[in-house]
Amino acid sequence: MARRRRAQETKVQPESFWGCLNYFLTPAVWRQVLRDWPRGAVRWRAQPLLLVLLLMTWCAGESQAERFETARAFYVASYQRKRRPGLSVEGFQKALACVPARALRLVAAAVRARLQQVFAAFWVVDGFVPLGCDGSTLACPRSPELERRLRSDTIQDGRPPTLFVTAFVHLSLGLLWSWRLGGAHASERRHLGHLLGTLPPSALIVTDAGFAGYELLQAIVQGGRSYLVRLSCKAPLYTVERVNKWWFREGLAYYWPLEVQQQEQPPLLVRVIHLGRKGKRDVWLMTNVLDAERLSRETASTFYRWRWRNEGLFRSYKRTLGKVKLLGRTVAQVHREAEGSLLAVQLLLAHGALALAKDGDAGRRLPSVRQVLLEVRAEIRNVTGMYLGPRQRRNYLDRLRQAQRPRWRRRRTNQVRRPWPSRQDHKPPNPPKFRRMGTDLKTLLAKTLGASVDGAG
Secondary structure, eight states: OOOHHHHHHHOOOSSSSOOOOHHHOOOHHHHHHHSSSSOOOOOOHHHHHHHHHHHHHHHSSSSSSHHHHHHHHHHHHHTTOOOOOOSSSHHHHHHHSOHHHHHHHHHHHHHHHHHHHHGGGGGGGGEEEEEEEEEEEEEOOHHHHHHHSSSSOGGGGOOEEEEEEEEEEOOOOOOEEEEEEEETTTHHHHHHHHHGGGGGTTTEEOGGGGGOOOHHHHHHTTTEEEEEEEEOOOOOOOOSSOOOOOTTOOOEEEOHHHHHHHHHHHOOEEEEEEEETTSSEEEEEEESSSOOOOOOOHHHHHHHHEEEEHHHHHHHIISSSOBEEEEEEEEHHHHHHHHHHHHHHHHHHHHHHHHHEEEEBBBTTTOOOHHHHHHHHHHHHHHHHHHOOOOTTSSSHHHHHHHHHHHOOOOOOOSSSSTTTOOOOOOOOOOOOOOOOOOOHHHHHHHHHHHOOOOOO
């Protein structure tokens, strides 16, 4: 009876913000999360810790402390009968650092399974699950630990520490699917190879020319997936007969790099598609789907045109949500902030896609990250303001009396703790020089002041 009730609850379309959030974070997802969640801080259990982490990405604020206060207030107002979490952002960061990154990746895997279940009717397009892959960099603060472990080349080049992220996006729905984090020297191809296990069997990987590598393409074929990769002038293509590229539309060829020939390994049989555009450069695509009826030129052109939605996702993540630069000061904080914010973007887009799916427009129109974010922030503001307590409703002047600067002790050491790569060293000014006045200056001074200055100096 309880199982039937849970099944009926998951079929009901939600109407509120918490209803949409619980529609994706179902009790089955929470049970899987709690099964692998570490038994750590008592004040911060799994549910409040994860929800506050997601809400901090959606809240507005210039610092983590501001976002934490808003997220915690919204959580307390929504769950008044549950035990309240900790009060300080420092305690939240310490509790989050105790959670291994593997646990957050398991949460993302459970959410992926739920997304595939909710959007099953819009998941497959023309026999494929189109998934675009691309990478981007995120700047990090210049803390000593991050500069030591996440810097690009040398500390003198002036570049901040960098975190690299590679992500898959469902091109039809515009949903973030899976991602992987790495350091400044991470490789997109290597990340894509690690993410192959997260893709469905009928996935069609759509990428730009930077992913055209023999080992990667061979791994995709061996994994039972398909690919659609753009070609460049450096692509080693071979044909048995001579080909006139001006009249070429599509045909079979062999992808065979020189180092692979020297190792006496077999080439990859691929299908090359030439897409001509008026007023623009021609687009050459390569795929392992050899049957033209299974993947037509029109479908391949549509999928590759959708690939720019992956670029749009990174723009929304970095600009709309303000993740151009992360705020964590340690490697553990940076990785957990990135994992939580990417999961928040995934759920944010899922809320918008769910509303479009209710009207039957999912797959034809994409949700706007900015508009969905504004609605979420309005919901946070309304719910938090509805349950304000007497401490928050105090007189404005009473609250201003508490807004005082703390009494700092006088610093007796240098305020610059360590040298910065892009800042010149501060040189204090030299002491002034005292010059003795001569007879003419003394006469002029006496004339202007009307007094004798024989005793000056």
